[in-house]
Every structure is written in C-alpha cells, then in structure tokens.
Amino acid sequence: MTLISRRNFALSALATTTLSACGNGIGGSGASVIDARADSTLTFMYNNYPGTRDLAGKASGMLVMPVVTEAGLGIGGSFGRGALRIGQTTVDYYSAAAASAGLQIGAQQYSTVLFFMTEQSLTDFRRASGWAAGADIEYALNSTGETLRAETTTSLAPVIAVVFAQAGFRAGATIEGTKYTRIIP
Template identity: 55%
Template sequence: MDRITRRGLLAGAGATAFLTAACGNGVGSNGSAQIDARVDATKNYLFSRYPGTSDLAARASGVLYMPLITEAGLIWGGSYGRGALQIQGATVDYYSATKASIGLQVGAQQYAHALFFMTPEALSDFRRSQGWAASADLRYATPEEGGSIGKATTEIDPVIALVFGQQGLIAGASLAGVKYTRIIP
C-alpha cells in the first residue's frame, strides 16, 4: 500500500457507509423510543449474563450504554452506533459513537458496549466536552472480567469500557479512534 488513490478512498468510504446502513443500527432513524428500548434490552442482557456488572453500574456515577455498534472495514473502516447516558438508572442524554480506522482489516461485526464512569469528575468531563474521544484514561474489559471487577480496579480507573455481544467477524490490525457526541434523537 504505497499510495492511496482518491478512487480507493471513495470506494472504501462508500462501502463502509453502505454496510453500516445495511446492518440496521438505526442510522437515519429518529426517536428516542428506539434507543431507550435497545438500552433497556442491553442492560437486561448485560446484568443477567454478567451479574457483577449490576453492582458495577450501581457504584458508577453514570453509565453510557451503546446497545448496537456496527463496524465494517476493508483497509478503511468505520463504525457507528447510538446510545443513552444514564445516571442512577434514568436517561439524561443521548450519544452517538463514531469510529474511523485504517490498516489491514477486513470484515464486519456488531457489538454492544457500556462505559462506566466511576468518578463524578470523569462523568462531568464527559458531559461537558463537545465530543469525547476514547483515550488512555479508558480501561477495556472483557465480559468475564466485568463479572468480577473489584473495588481496587474501579478506584484506579475513572472510566471502564465493557464490550460484549459481538456478532460477525472482523480481522486485522488497524489504528482507530472513537468519538462520542451528544445528539438529539
């Protein structure tokens, strides 16, 4: 991959947009009712499948639930999804997550994730930002860890991301960045 042509860039972007729209993640649909229903189903799945996560959510200052993220890539990749920020179990804002990536990658997948804001400061920083990008202050955990994340972990990590419910296959190595933006559904 010595040189990226404009035609290759446009083809990759078009394929990513098509796959994202075709996967039924709600791109272009309106209404908070759909997001709320998906968030409720995601919470029920998460708490029933990984019981330790309900305790984690109870100790968190807030939780951003992203019930359906659709990701696709062929060298260029991207993902999109929408979710809700809940504080003490009540929805206070809606957010979108957009990710762009480049690298050796091929495939498509869907998954859910939740961001547990373990300190009031982390939650406040997230809510005040114009668009919050995942960075080094984010700890990723597997669902198996989510069932047993202890007190020491939550005191050290201000934000814990739990990715679960993966379906599909995407393979390769890439550089990516995720941006969370407040939306009005």
Template identity: 60%
Template sequence: MISRRLVLLGGGTAALSACVGGNGIGSNGSAQIDARVNATRDYLFQRYPGTQDLAARSAGVLYMPLVTEAGFGFGGSYGRGALRIRDVTVDYYSSTKASFGLQIGAQQYAHALFFTTDAALAEFRRSPGWAAGADIRYATPEMGQSLGKETTELDPVVALVFGQQGLIAGASVAGVKYTRIIP
C-alpha cells in the same frame, strides 16, 4: 486499477450504510434507543452480575446497545446509545470511528462505559465530542463477574465490550468519538 478500487470502496461504503441503516437511523428516535438500552442493560446484568454492582457505584453509565463496524482497507463504525445516571436517561449519544489498515469484514457488538467518578462523568458531558483514549480500563466479559471496588477506585472509566458477532477479530472503543445527539 483505480476504477476497481473505487468499486471496492463504494461497495464497502454501501455495506456499512446497510449495516448502519439497521442501527436506528431514521427510526423512532429516543423510544427505540431507550428500548435497546433497557434490553442491553438487562442482558449485561443477568449475564455478568458484577456489572450491576459496578453500575450502582458509578456516577453514570453510557450504554451503546448496537455498534456496527465494517471495513475493507478503510473502515468505520457507528452506533447510538444513552447515558444514564441512576438508571435514568439524561442524554443520547452517537459513537463513530474511522480506521484504515489491514482489515476486511463486518461485526456488531455492544459496549458500556462506566464512569466511576463524578469528575470523569462531568468531563465526558462537557465535551462537545469526547474521544475514548488510553485513560480507559478495559474489562473483559469474564471479569464482569468480579469487578470489585478497587476497579472503581483506580480507573475513572471502565469499558466493557460484549456480544460480538461478525467477522472482524476484536472490538474496542479506542479511538471512538462520542457526540451528544437529539434522536
């Protein structure tokens, strides 16, 4: 029984490693991340026009163009992206998440964090490892058409998860840790 669990755990780890391998590790670094961020931003603005106005009103936006998540009992996710202020990349970040529970499958998705206040952005940038928590407001892609001024006045961080593909139901940034990296 123990050896079967180890085989399953090892297989799950190998599957996650394979998914993460296509996620930019050992790649061209910042140029590849910037290209992916540009494509993600363009897709987001075209598909959900309200996000362009939200980005313009925000102090900064963290774009995570590709997050890979896999789990079989134990799970995890990993992605890399860029923080942009006035649409200029200022830092690169990785996102990681570990989980345990009733889960099986894999998925990929993109997300963007809109820092709607200077204070929220400053707190994020000062932190050696910022963890997404309850202070984030989740916007659904359908809301991307109508994210109004009241959203940015009430919520210091707005998260939008979009482009999901895979076999795990639901994606969120709750419990995700963001760490500044040098690609």
C-alpha cells in the same frame, strides 16, 4: 466452488454494512427507540455478566450503546447511538463514530457500556463538545461475568468500557479512535 472477486467482496461488504446499519440506530430512531434498546441491552448485560450490576451500582453514570456497527476493508469505521444514564434516568443521547486504518477486513456488531466511575469523569464527558476515548479508559472484553467482575470492580480507571454481544467477523490490526458526540434524536 464459487470464486469471489475483490469487487464482489467489496460490494457485499458495503451491502452488509448498509443493511446492518439499519438496526444500529441510524435509521428512524427517536428517543423512545434508543431508550428501549438501552433497557434491553442492560437487561442482557446484567443477566449474562452478573458482575456488571456491582459496577453499575458504583458508577456515577453509564453510556449505553446498544448496537455499534463496525466494518472495514483497509479503511474502516463504526457508528452507533446510545443513552447516557444517571441512575435509572436517561439524561442525554450520544452517537459514537470511529474511523480506522490498517490491515483489516470484515464487519461486526457489538454492544458497549461505558461506566463513569468518578463524578469528575462523568462531568468531563458531559461538558465536552466531543469526547474521544483515551488513555483513561479501561476495556473489559472477557466472555465470563465472574472474570469481568473481578477485574473491573477493583479497577481504579475513571472510565471502564464493557464490550459484549459481538456478532460478525472482523480481523486485523488497526489504529482507531472513537468520538462520542451529544445528539438530539
């Protein structure tokens, strides 16, 4: 049996976060890389959660974040890059960064797609210098596409966030806010 000290655990968590960040769009990713990852993410989402096709058809636009990496040990954070799509066209690129504090431990990666269900919510997002996810966003975290479809297609929320493809482990209770900022890849 191996005894893991807090220092070794913290160093392991830092190394894991650093290495996992290499695949989330932090290192060496231009527009073509982000677009390719966004295409792959949408294909995965549509194949595994068929109800999201209807949601996409009703949305004014979608922010596709292919990989968001999140880690925390008391204090945590997350980061990812993605593409804003209107129809099939990428119109802008964004980063998502979050900080959190509370009882937490672990690291994970996941994909998320923000569906802007009204023209006004999309316009507000695009005009903001930095947009923070707030009370007008509804999260859909279900593991089955049919349940996801039933809940999200009847929602009246101006923005719906679908979170899927989680990998890793993170546990705890935190206070967190995510800020989306336009970038030039």
